[in-house]
Structures are given as C-alpha cells and as structure tokens.
Amino acid sequence: MSLLNHSLGSLARDIPGATRLFHHYQLNYCCGGKALLSEALAERGLDTAEVIARLELLAARHQDDTNWAEVGIDPLIDHILERYHAVHREQLPVLLQLARRVEAVHEAHSLCPSGLADHLDAMRQELESHMQKEEQILFPMLRRGLFTPARAPIEVMRMEHDDHGQALNRLLELTHQLALPGDACTSWQTLYAGITELKNDLMQHIHLENNLLFQADSLNPSSRHQEVHHG
Incomplete structure (x- = not known):
C-alpha cells in the first residue's frame, strides 16, 4: 500500500522521525491527522516524490544491518x-x-x-x-x-x-x-x-x-x- 494512502497520523506513529519531517513541511499530523498524505501534499502544493523519498529514507534508516564492529x-x-x-x-x-x-x-x-x-x-x-x-x-x-x-x-x-x-x-x-x-x-x-x-x-x-x-x-x-x- 502506497504511503500516499496512509493518514498523516498513522505515518507519524509508525515511521520514526516522520513527525520532524512533517514539522519541516508544515503538515498538520495532530488536528489534521486523519487526512491522507496524498490530500495533505496536494493541499500544500508540495513535491510528492520528494516527501515520499524522505519518508522511505526514514523508514529504511531503522533497518540498518551494517556490522559496525568491522x-x-x-x-x-x-x-x-x-x-x-x-x-x-x-x-x-x-x-x-x-x-x-x-x-x-x-x-x-x-x-x-x-x-x-x-x-x-x-x-x-x-x-x-x-x-x-x-x-x-x-x-x-x-x-x-x-x-x-x-x-x-x-x-x-x-x-x-x-x-x-x-x-x-x-x-x-x-x-x-x-x-x-x-x-x-x-x-x-x-x-x-x-x-x-x-x-x-x-x-x-x-x-x-x-x-x-x-x-x-x-x-x-x-x-x-x-x-x-x-x-
């Protein structure tokens, strides 16, 4: 399921660091938390690909499997x-x-x-x-x-x-x-x-x-x- 079809509130809860990203883009994940990401991006006129890429990077950051001992x-x-x-x-x-x-x-x-x-x-x-x-x-x-x-x-x-x-x-x-x-x-x-x-x-x-x-x-x-x- 595309991140665009998730609500701002659910993304804020499920992706560590998403709240800071939403603050940066002035996306209201609190009172406007029920809005879909696609709707919020369209309303603010934001670059969809850019925001999605940054959200995916945040999610991937918490799946690091590097062996730091080496x-x-x-x-x-x-x-x-x-x-x-x-x-x-x-x-x-x-x-x-x-x-x-x-x-x-x-x-x-x-x-x-x-x-x-x-x-x-x-x-x-x-x-x-x-x-x-x-x-x-x-x-x-x-x-x-x-x-x-x-x-x-x-x-x-x-x-x-x-x-x-x-x-x-x-x-x-x-x-x-x-x-x-x-x-x-x-x-x-x-x-x-x-x-x-x-x-x-x-x-x-x-x-x-x-x-x-x-x-x-x-x-x-x-x-x-x-x-x-x-x-």
Whole structure:
C-alpha cells in the first residue's frame, strides 16, 4: 500500500522521525491527522516524490544491518554523529513541544504524564552537554589513535551513559510505561511513539559507544596503529 494512502497520523506513529519531517513541511499530523498524505501534499502544493523519498529514507534508516564492529573508528564515529547526535537534537525539541501540549490539555486525566516536559528538557540539556564533550574532545582523540590518553574521558562518558539510562527509566515512570488511554488524541499517541523512538535510539547509541567505540580491541586493528605516532 502506497504511503500516499496512509493518514498523516498513522505515518507519524509508525515511521520514526516522520513527525520532524512533517514539522519541516508544515503538515498538520495532530488536528489534521486523519487526512491522507496524498490530500495533505496536494493541499500544500508540495513535491510528492520528494516527501515520499524522505519518508522511505526514514523508514529504511531503522533497518540498518551494517556490522559496525568491522568498519573501523572513523566510519563508526561518522555514523554515531549522523545517526544519533544529529537525530537526538531533532527529536527532543519536538517531544518537548508535544509533552507541553499533552500536559496542558489532559492535565486532569489520570494517565497524564505530569512532569514529563520538564524531564525531557533536563534530558535535552544533559545529552547536549554530553554530545559536545564527545564531539570536541573524545572523538578527535580517538580519530587520531590516542587511545591511552582517551581512557579518562571514556570513563566520564561511561558514567554519563549510566545517567542517561536512569533518565530513560524515569521517562518510563512518568509515562506509566508508555501506557496510552483508549481515547488518546493524536498528539498523545505521537508523543509516546516519539519517546519509544528516542529510547530505542539512545540505547543503541550507548551500545555502539560502550561496546564498540570505547573498546579499542573490538575496533579494526588498522585504525589503531597511529597511537605511537602522536604525542
């Protein structure tokens, strides 16, 4: 079935990252969530092929079967930067906006995730600080093969990863384990779908760093020989 025949609301729920794309094209997947993608694109006069291609790319991105243990340091870091750092920076502002909306509209509901927006904002700040440290300090050291000097910052990053794990646990507590009421609006459904995406992405992100990038002996040996040539 063509994506054009799916509603904006269903695409927002089923394709991780679609909400950010819809924001970019100003497609209303909340109040206008029942509209078919074909109808919404026609109404906005958008390039159908372009939007479909970007949606298909988003869907394919979550079916990656690359063996990252075999690619070497530089490609792995490039992948982490593009697939996780850049994506987290897109995810959290959208989730924060949705959380504030849901908390404001459904404040009286027994399953309302009260405090979720504040927690997401704290996560956003902590994750941004963490990623900047990796981008500015640790990753350049690893690219140069400076594994011994990198041990101290790696331990700091591991501890911060543990903190991110605790933040994810708190996220599940605030959302009642992502339990949606039967009458949940599109915004609420989209919020929880986005949180599920964030949780899965962050866990995979941490796995690639803790279990591959931070383990020198699990990386391509050809990427490690440079250590002796740098001070």
